[in-house]
Amino acid sequence: MIEARDLTKRYGDKLAVDHLSFTVEPGRVTGFLGPNGAGKSTTMRLILALDHPNSGTATINGRRYADLARPLRTVGALLEARAMHPGRSAYNHLLFLAQTQGLPASRVDQVLDLVGLREVARKRTGGYSLGMGQRVGIAVAMLGDPQVLLLDEPVNGLDPEGILWIRNLMKHLAAEGRTVFVSSHLMNEMAVTADHLIVIGRGKLIADCSTQEFIERSSDKYVLVRSPDAARLADLIAAEGGKAAPREDAGREDQVREATAGHAGPGAAPALGVTGLDAARIGEIAAANRIVLHELTPQLASLEEAYMELTAESSEYGAGGGPAANTGPAASLAAQPPVTATQERAE
Amino acid sequence: MTSAAPPAPATRAVLPPAGRRMAFGHLMLAEWTKIRSVRSTIWTLLLFVVLTVGFTLLFTFLTVSNWTGPHAAARDASVIRNPVGFILGAGIGLGQLTICVLGALLITTEYSTGVIRASLLAVPKRLPMLAAKVVVFAILLAIVAEIVVFACFFIGSSILHSKVPVSLTDRDVLRAVIGAGLYLTVLGLFALAIGSVIRHTAGAITTVIGVVLVLPILTGLLPGSWGAHINAYLPEQAGSLVYGARRASGQLLSAWQGFGVFCLWTAVLLAIGAYLLYRRDA
Numbered sequence: 001m002i003e004a005r006d007l008t009k010r011y012g013d014k015l016a017v018d019h020l021s022f023t024v025e026p027g028r029v030t031g032f033l034g035p036n037g038a039g040k041s042t043t044m045r046l047i048l049a050l051d052h053p054n055s056g057t058a059t060i061n062g063r064r065y066a067d068l069a070r071p072l073r074t075v076g077a078l079l080e081a082r083a084m085h086p087g088r089s090a091y092n093h094l095l096f097l098a099q100t101q102g103l104p105a106s107r108v109d110q111v112l113d114l115v116g117l118r119e120v121a122r123k124r125t126g127g128y129s130l131g132m133g134q135r136v137g138i139a140v141a142m143l144g145d146p147q148v149l150l151l152d153e154p155v156n157g158l159d160p161e162g163i164l165w166i167r168n169l170m171k172h173l174a175a176e177g178r179t180v181f182v183s184s185h186l187m188n189e190m191a192v193t194a195d196h197l198i199v200i201g202r203g204k205l206i207a208d209c210s211t212q213e214f215i216e217r218s219s220d221k222y223v224l225v226r227s228p229d230a231a232r233l234a235d236l237i238a239a240e241g242g243k244a245a246p247r248e249d250a251g252r253e254d255q256v257r258e259a260t261a262g263h264a265g266p267g268a269a270p271a272l273g274v275t276g277l278d279a280a281r282i283g284e285i286a287a288a289n290r291i292v293l294h295e296l297t298p299q300l301a302s303l304e305e306a307y308m309e310l311t312a313e314s315s316e317y318g319a320g321g322g323p324a325a326n327t328g329p330a331a332s333l334a335a336q337p338p339v340t341a342t343q344e345r346a347e
Numbered sequence: 348m349t350s351a352a353p354p355a356p357a358t359r360a361v362l363p364p365a366g367r368r369m370a371f372g373h374l375m376l377a378e379w380t381k382i383r384s385v386r387s388t389i390w391t392l393l394l395f396v397v398l399t400v401g402f403t404l405l406f407t408f409l410t411v412s413n414w415t416g417p418h419a420a421a422r423d424a425s426v427i428r429n430p431v432g433f434i435l436g437a438g439i440g441l442g443q444l445t446i447c448v449l450g451a452l453l454i455t456t457e458y459s460t461g462v463i464r465a466s467l468l469a470v471p472k473r474l475p476m477l478a479a480k481v482v483v484f485a486i487l488l489a490i491v492a493e494i495v496v497f498a499c500f501f502i503g504s505s506i507l508h509s510k511v512p513v514s515l516t517d518r519d520v521l522r523a524v525i526g527a528g529l530y531l532t533v534l535g536l537f538a539l540a541i542g543s544v545i546r547h548t549a550g551a552i553t554t555v556i557g558v559v560l561v562l563p564i565l566t567g568l569l570p571g572s573w574g575a576h577i578n579a580y581l582p583e584q585a586g587s588l589v590y591g592a593r594r595a596s597g598q599l600l601s602a603w604q605g606f607g608v609f610c611l612w613t614a615v616l617l618a619i620g621a622y623l624l625y626r627r628d629a
Contacts, residue, residue: 048471069365071471081461144365
């Protein structure tokens with residue numbers, strides 16, 4: 001278990017981590033999510049005692065990292081930046097770390113097998129690809145068979161196969177009852193990996209909840225209705241207690257669907273975004289009043305979009321548009337249902 | 348290279364319990380692994396041996412073969428006055444630069460490559476890591492340097508024998524030879540200390556070499572007795588007294604006093620380096 005209490009870290013006059021408190025429970029994968037520059041890596045470095053907090057504490061299984069007798073036996077960490085001498089072999093890098101903890105050299109071979117690097121382990125790491133370097137980092141993290149793992153952007157530089165491998169590894173480790181804390185700036189990556197999410201922006205906590213809850217809470221649910229008689233329908237919907245707003249952006253937003261369905265040309269009927277009533281009820285209202293519908297589609301904003309909206313104000317290097325960033329790639333995803341963990345697992 | 352299938356049960360190896368304290372011996376072993384597993388340290392150490400022995404050979408040989416040369420008189424006199432200092436100084440003068448580089452590199456490459464983070468994650472109390480590094484490096488240097496300086500002495504004295512016979516049993520000679528090895532050992536630690544304060548390879552090496560080579564020249568230009576005093580207490584000037592390179596009359600420090608001053612410089616810098624390592628973000 002990892003506990004951060006009121007962690008604050010200041011670099012000069014820049015507040016990197018701002019009174020951050022959270023708990024990472026064992027037995028599940030906890031995603032640590034935030035835009036670039038949100039303070040994820042700094043928080044991890046504070047937990048790992050590489051940086052000193054200005055205030056607050058971070059403990060692992062109730063103890064500060066620096067007080068752990070053999071830290072690598074309790075905590076395994078993969079940091080974002082590479083931490084290897086290019087002239088030293090992966091084997092020797094792991095060997096010296098094993099030696100500090102009094103681990104046998106045979107343990108080095110075990111973790112090299114685990115990450116599939118046994119054959120190249122005697123070569124100098126300077127010649128390794130990004131993905132291989134990342135695997136060495138995983139081997140380092142697993143060296144002491146730790147109960148707690150902190151992984152900073154572990155999928156960086158990995159190919160699709162490697163990404164799948166590391167997802168499975170993290171789930172496997174969590175299923176064994178270990179604490180797995182993994183950071184990412186990619187919402188969709190976290191959606192398929194993490195059971196629980198801790199979301200930060202500008203060093204502040206934005207959300208701390210299960211992934212499912214996060215999806216439901218932050219998803220912008222509405223029903224897209226297209227009708228030549230949109231104005232009358234809007235009044236009827238309002239009379240029923242629903243809320244209908246013209247969706248000026250619908251044409252642009254739905255370009256992907258238009259291309260496939262091909263029914264909403266340039267002269268498409270006006271679109272309404274309806275909240276407060278479900279699609280079935282809207283259909284019934286339309287039928288009862290003999291209103292023609294061209295489209296009736298329940299919409300769920302994509303997780304990525306929800307995440308971007310949530311962190312828009314806190315994004316350090318944002319384009320300054322806030323939620324108007326809807327024109328970006330996230331917008332084209334908007335019509336798709338959110339990727340859920342169960343879907344991914346079924347693959 | 349790997350399958351996407353769930354990994355085999357990660358690890359049911361019998362590993363030492365997490366609650367037992369780390370042993371200093373283990374940390375020393377780890378530091379030894381770090382030193383021996385990169386080529387730059389091995390090559391630098393090899394360069395030290397080659398340069399030191401090579402220049403001892405060269406200078407003593409040239410001195411002997413030019414013994415009756417036109418400029419010989421003054422130089423020959425100083426060789427006759429202090430043969431062991433001449434022999435040892437011939438090789439150390441240049442060879443010591445490799446020790447400066449090696450000592451600085453030992454810690455600055457940890458910062459430049461990011462290995463420091465791995466090291467500190469393994470030893471989050473930090474100071475035991477630095478202590479282990481200092482002890483291992485000191486032992487390694489002491490062994491290598493003593494072998495090299497004894498070799499230099501025997502080579503140099505055998506070449507010089509026809510002109511100026513010098514033996515280990517002569518007064519102060521054994522002290523000078525052993526002292527030369529000790530000087531090089533402490534010099535390595537001195538460079539390591541500066542490296543741990545400065546953390547950047549180029550800056551650290553420049554600083555060490557500046558202090559060892561350039562500073563004595565600059566203070567040597569200072570007029571009067573206070574210039575001489577400052578000069579005498581400089582790390583390299585004080586430290587090199589122990590191998591008897593200089594034995595000017597009116598010398599302010601004895602051989603061991605000078606070595607003590609050098610050790611003090613090194614200890615203070617190491618303490619600063621340790622404090623900064625403990626305090627700074629890695």
